[in-house]
Amino acid sequence: MSTQSEAHEANDNDSLLKLDNQLCFAVYAASREMTKLYRPLLERLDITYPQYLTLLALWERDGMTVKSLGARLYLDSGTLTPMLKRMEQQGLLERMRDPEDERKVIITLTDKGWAMKDEAKCIPQQLAGQVCKLTDAPDKLLQDLHSLLALLRQANAEVHE
Amino acid sequence: MSTQSEAHEANDNDSLLKLDNQLCFAVYAASREMTKLYRPLLERLDITYPQYLTLLALWERDGMTVKSLGARLYLDSGTLTPMLKRMEQQGLLERMRDPEDERKVIITLTDKGWAMKDEAKCIPQQLAGQVCKLTDAPDKLLQDLHSLLALLRQANAEVHE
DNA sequence: GTCAATTAAATTGTGCACAATTTAATTGAC
DNA sequence: GTCAATTAAATTGTGCACAATTTAATTGAC
Numbered sequence: 001m002s003t004q005s006e007a008h009e010a011n012d013n014d015s016l017l018k019l020d021n022q023l024c025f026a027v028y029a030a031s032r033e034m035t036k037l038y039r040p041l042l043e044r045l046d047i048t049y050p051q052y053l054t055l056l057a058l059w060e061r062d063g064m065t066v067k068s069l070g071a072r073l074y075l076d077s078g079t080l081t082p083m084l085k086r087m088e089q090q091g092l093l094e095r096m097r098d099p100e101d102e103r104k105v106i107i108t109l110t111d112k113g114w115a116m117k118d119e120a121k122c123i124p125q126q127l128a129g130q131v132c133k134l135t136d137a138p139d140k141l142l143q144d145l146h147s148l149l150a151l152l153r154q155a156n157a158e159v160h161e
Numbered sequence: 162m163s164t165q166s167e168a169h170e171a172n173d174n175d176s177l178l179k180l181d182n183q184l185c186f187a188v189y190a191a192s193r194e195m196t197k198l199y200r201p202l203l204e205r206l207d208i209t210y211p212q213y214l215t216l217l218a219l220w221e222r223d224g225m226t227v228k229s230l231g232a233r234l235y236l237d238s239g240t241l242t243p244m245l246k247r248m249e250q251q252g253l254l255e256r257m258r259d260p261e262d263e264r265k266v267i268i269t270l271t272d273k274g275w276a277m278k279d280e281a282k283c284i285p286q287q288l289a290g291q292v293c294k295l296t297d298a299p300d301k302l303l304q305d306l307h308s309l310l311a312l313l314r315q316a317n318a319e320v321h322e
Numbered sequence: 323g324t325c326a327a328t329t330a331a332a333t334t335g336t337g338c339a340c341a342a343t344t345t346a347a348t349t350g351a352c
Numbered sequence: 353g354t355c356a357a358t359t360a361a362a363t364t365g366t367g368c369a370c371a372a373t374t375t376a377a378t379t380g381a382c
Contacts, residue, residue, distance in 0.1 A: 016285040017278065019217045019233070023299060024195045024288075026306035028214070029235050031192035032369075033313035034185045039370090050338065053189070056180045067360060072180070074190050077361050079339050086337080103347045103360040117178070124177040127185075130316045131309075138184060141309065144302050145187035148292075152194035155291045193339075200341090211368065228330060238331050240369050247367080264330040264377045324382090333374070344363070352354090 027148075037130060041123050045116060050075075051087055052120070058093065058109050059117050065104045074153075092116065188309075198291060202284050206277060211236075212248055213281070219254065219270050220278050226265045235314075253277065 019025055035049045042052050050073075057072045058064065064072070066080050073080075084107060087093050092113040098104035180186055196210045203213050211234075218233045219225065225233070227241050234241075245268060248254050253274040259265035 014220070014278075014282075017217055017220060017281065019214065019221060020307075021303070022214075022217065022285075023303050023306070024199065024210075025214055025217070026303055026310060027188060027192045027195055028210075030306050030310045030313060031185075031188045032235065033310060033317055034188055036317050036370085037313055038185065048337065049185075049189075053180065053183075053186055056178055056183065056186070059175070059178060060180060065360080066362095074193065075338095076340065078341080078363080081362055083338070097361095101348070101360085105361065117175075120178065121175070124183075130319075131312050141302075141305050142182070142184050142187055144305065145184070145191050146181075148302065149187060149191045149194060151292050152191060152198055156194055156197050158291075197340085209367065226330080227332095236368095237370065239333080239371080242332055244368070258331095262330085262378070266331065326379100326381090328379070329377080331375085331377105334372085336370090338369085339367090341366090342364085345361085347359080347361105349356105349358070351356090 037127065038123075041126060045119055046090070047087075047092075047116075050079075050083060051092075052123075054080075054083065054087065055092070055109075055113065055116060055120070058107065058113065062109050063106055065098070065106055067104065069107060087113075198288065199284075202287060206280055207251070208248075208253075208277075211240075211244060212253075213284075215241075215244065215248065216253070216270075216274065216277060216281070219268065219274070223268075223270050225268055226259070227268065228265065230268060248274075 015021060038049050038052065042049060045052075047055070053073055054069065057069060066077055066084065070076055070080055084093065084095055088095050090112075091110055093110055094108045096106050096108065098106050176182060199210050199213065203210060206213075208216070214234060215230065218230060227238055227245065231237055231241055245254065245256055249256050251273075252271055254271055255269045257267050257269065259267050
């Protein structure tokens with residue numbers, strides 16, 4: 001009803017459409033800023049951020065299939081296959097068809113892939129030094145994000161059947 | 162010291178390298194699952210998720226330059242220019258050099274771009290229906306993420322000079 | 323007023339993400 | 353045992369992200 005409202009300015013409650021009220025934007029922006037913070041540290045290991053996460057998964061459990069790696073990282077073969085090929089090129093891992101079931105491809109870390117673990121050991125502390133000393137309750141946030149993630153997974157599973 | 166430890170298994174405290182202990186992974190995975198949840202809703206408007214965020218920004222303040230849009234969304238011209246060109250092709254907005262300063266490009270929503278706002282109005286509620294009824298304190302999480310984002314921005318600014 | 327420095331977009335090149343499809347192997351109902 | 357259905361990767365195609373560079377306009381020290 002305000003006189004200065006224009007034709008397209010629906011001045012009802014559009015606070016729901018405010019960028020800063022979107023949880024999605026906060027998560028999206030935080031994720032990219034996080035990646036950006038890791039970049040210089042990972043550059044020295046000559047790997048990217050998704051490659052780092054892949055290594056974290058493999059250091060915990062070597063010899064996973066592409067499928068199980070995808071389940072762990074929430075990525076599909078469309079993303080993983082080319083990335084794993086690049087990592088194979090770099091000598092970090094080997095891709096081998098499972099002799100038991102030729103549909104499966106087993107990912108195995110090479111010595112170089114394992115050696116990376118020592119070089120990466122200091123990364124979490126370095127990042128904590130840059131950020132976490134300032135957050136009031138990082139553990140709570142991690143826990144909340146995992147709860148959110150579980151909800152989103154559930155919601156997405158419902159949408160896609 | 163355990164007898165079954167292998168050569169590359171450094172069995173010191175590698176809990177810091179556990180995937181599930183990484184705040185970065187939680188944010189990264191949550192961000193992608195969030196995008197996935199929006200996709201079917203945005204598909205009906207024939208826009209992508211980053212395009213939706215761009216529209217949210219422009220609905221709040223039309224006529225921004227590429228630079229200021231980038232500052233709002235934390236994106237650079239390398240990402241924005243091609244995306245804005247696609248949105249221009251779709252008739253959602255116009256790109257025009259600022260006559261006052263020919264280096265700047267001003268982004269203006271078209272009528273179609275404004276009309277989208279009405280169609281998008283229901284999206285936040287639809288998503289809330291799918292997710293937020295289950296989160297215990299979504300406002301706290303939003304606030305925490307903004308705090309984290311601010312910290313990350315600060316840390317990144319320090320790294321890049 | 324001139325020109326080096328700065329600023330804003332655009333461009334180039336690489337690496338994800340992911341939907342949709344294809345290829346190839348395996349399973350299981352009959 | 354056969355073959356339709358299922359499963360696992362790979363492939364195809366589109367759209368971001370972003371570092372690094374280029375292009376073009378503007379600013380400001382002199």
